[in-house]
Amino acid sequence: MEPAAFFRPQPLASPEPRSRAPGKDSEAGAGAGARESERGSPGADPLPDPARLIRDPLSGRTYYRGRLLGKGGFARCYEATDTSSGHTYAVKVIPQSRVAKPHQREKILQEIALHRSLHHRHIVRFSHHFEDEGSIYIFLEYCSRKSLAHIWKARHILLEPEVRYYLRQVIAGLRYLHQRGVLHRDLKLGNFFITDNMELKLGDFGLAARLEPQDQRKKTICGTPNYLAPEVLLRQGHGPESDVWSLGCVMYTLLCGSPPFETTDLKETYRCIKQVRYTLPTYLSVCARHLLAAILRPVPQDRPSLEEILQHDFFTKGYTPAQLPPSSCTTVPDLTPPSPAQSFFTKVTKSLFGRKKKSKLAVQEQDNLSRLVSDLVLMSICPQNSSKEPRQAQKEADVPPSLAETAPEEGSPRSLAAMGSSCEGSEECLTAAAVMESTLCALRNCLAFMPPAEQNPAPLASSEHLLWVSKWVDYSNKYGFGYQLSSRQVAVLFNDGTHMALSSNRKNVHYNPTSTKHFCFPMEAVPQQLQRQLGVLRYFASYMDQNLMKGGDLPSMDETESPAPLLLQWFKTDQALLLLFSDGTVQVNFYVDHTKLILSGWEPLLITFVARDRRALTYQAPHLQRLGCSPELRVRLRFVLGLLRQHSGT
Template identity: 60%
Template structure:
């Protein structure tokens, strides 16, 4: 990548992994760049990479997914290795942009530098190759994007959160400095966050080797709001320049905007050179002191990274071990957990927990369960252990990717939810059923599915194609659409019989059935209530509104998941309940109380549905990437074999179930 070392009146960085490159953000001064010289037609038009990219040397194929970000120099895509299903973030650089020797040299230097880096808080470099059209750099995929995205959703973060992120940034930065490497472009958009809310320092397009004072690079490059005074004064880059940028990052996260941001770029530079900024009174005294000690004009007066970690801001303040995914969108609850909460949290981390013994409840406790319906506290039920490996507030990925953004649904006031949680559940007549002693749990459903699929694969002969499918399989119920809104409420889904269900974060379940005429409500102890919609108790109205919001969103924005005939469905009142859902790096897994297992693969939108037929034998339905469904008796697959495409997916599901059964 061209490191964009321009004059002070120009935009100074082209960050090719930051999706908000051309939007106002704390990473950029909010002023229009000067007109750029016209480019040739070949430079102006950047053709999309092929849907399947092949490494010309190894022959390995990669499926191109969604666009993660773009800049003036390159684009970044999600790509999946078709042989292993491993997903990467891939920088794609057109060959036309490296036609000159100095341009190719910069890309080569970036690759060679990044290849040498191995640290927990540095984006992992995997490999690279090129073809006639592009250069492809394969990097670790960080599914929760960057601190820039979190900043845009939150605007300001709490002191404990800032300590959490800064500790990881400093860890990665110390590693770089110890190797004699300056990053030179520290900003929110270059701090990436993975599935586990762990931070990774990335984008080394402007990185350089640390030189002596006399040999230091004196070009002005970086991002305007984060440039150190000595860089603007062309005194050269040292590790102190990275420390200055770190202080700007801290200020931005705590205050909501960079310390020297103005509407005019030249004025921003004057403020930086004069170290002219304001510390809001809302900042805690330790935070004010630390920022002041970092943003010193003289580089030698700034704190070192070790001194920053020894500052009272860190030593006298609480730093969480982990942050919940919901913190990407909302202020997290970070009180030290009680022993009971620690137990439940540990249990929830297991995808498919062991069966727990029943706990006796007195009538008053049973009655109180209903009052906790929208408390918002994630808990594990006794007979339905649930895990939440989620991505927080997700985005609409594609017409067939059934994830939704938080925006369209974010209309239910949290205060109302808290009020409804305190109301009692009285005076309403409803049909109900008690919890069954031998009710299916996620563990038992997963165990059965793993057993039958393992047996099928163990006896399956080699085959080049799938056997003939059933011409008219008996209809069954499956998930046609889904929406992950667990950052606030829960997981919603639409079944093939048009019933809508939501599994709420605190373990209760509410379904709109029979064309929304009846409401099914299930407590965490599996006690069921069925109401007529017009006779629904006031205490459940808040949850019903949330279900309706998700239902309307799915109806208006999401496509059906395949071509399975939804006519002649089983009776709507017999709809299965979702026991548990989980996201892996590659798929969404759903387990139901009728023994059904459904797995939706993200990259190509293929699906596997394992369910029992009327004679208790198993049927497997495969929905291809062309959205064409085929149903096979599992016994037929076991005897006649199947295509490598289907076999690969079956093995993945078995390995997934086995891995978490052993957890």
């Protein structure tokens, strides 16, 4: 990792034009461009791309293949939607060419048979499978918040209550497997999937196997290097104790920020595992240290069972939240445990009066929003003509919402066809991890061969279409992260992962319920269910306009219906702010002197340096690599390289 010493600004006085709302300070995929459609005339709606339709040759059911969720050695996993019911799955697609040999096909069929037999709350649900001439398709439960690996990449270190929350669910699923004589053999963060309501599901049974007697166990070394048990490396076979070892490595990674035996050299990692050589940070609680030491023992029989782990003081004497907020995927949650008196009062109240029900209004509001999003998504996949005429919506009030009041504004309902145009993202959408990886690679190559120089080469002609964040507000302790682009478009990445933007002419609202689904509404036709988010968005816009100085906005221009790139993820350090966008752009704002670096393009990588006077100069990375650059620019590039390495985990 590049040391932070490459960039040593003076002690921090105040961040970028104090980009915070008044009050306390506190994740993937990209949206596609808007697609207009005229409702009311037959055949006006665009049909889905036939190349992205999957058809079951036996039942005739069709599925719309959406964004790429992940890929492995044999298969790729996509989001898939049943075009008749609108139900969303995760579909594992295995090309027939990858299972041409009999033993390869047998392995896939064994995985299907094993996974189909599993039914547990904390196991990814198997739905069905079929195949055609080109591929085998395995349809699984869709987990919208991806995996624990994505949360770890955004957070690196989790709180002990969070770790207990996740581990309890992992152990529940793992205990079910072991009771059925199944070994997972590949426990790691990427195989713990997270649903929309923050429930953990254990998945990926490609390496799973039936438990055999000690003398008949397979001696194959399989799994992820950082999580392999010593007996597996010593070819003594894999047993339930080996899964327990991997569980200990997972616990260590979540609490400490990296796996216990990770080194830069694989042979050295294996040596550390065999010798059980690792260190326990001093900031860990005594209970956490004791449990890790008990699990990570060289002799399998000396390790505690899953039941004994749950009875350890780490679990019995520590607070475990009943539910985690979705915002904990990217930011540290407030997990203050309830007081004993409050807990006692709650129990007594429930015993006397039963569970407190949600108000009908709150339940109806949530149901309406769910129905709205589902209907809009279905409309973009299975267009249907609507003969209903939209009712006239009331004009929005001109009074900007205050900090204390962001209640929904009044408005009459409109038919779905009139509320906005929608579009689906493409499977090539970039994730935050992909943005970091690609930029990291290009920047590393640029700096590795750059000769010393005293000044920068001639810049390119400035691009009027280059967008950057000119103002920002971190209010993630309550709402989310707000920002204004140089095009004057204002947007908010909410804590629940949704995204809403206000066009520069303030006539349209762009809404992304997920990173790959986009809806555009005229300002006067924003659905009632989205009025609260709109109120927060308008508050951010008003606050930045009134309290933050201009940050180099572009001249006013006519805005098309295509939305600006989405903010995928953001990170704050003591020295800078890192922003990752869905079009691959990476922006770093340096607090101390208000300079910025914007990396975009990739082929070639374009490097834009926004100086203190807001003057922006753009260079091609290959030119800097060949001719060198000024020390002022070089030190910032090295700092950004180190920042990307730190947050990508490489």
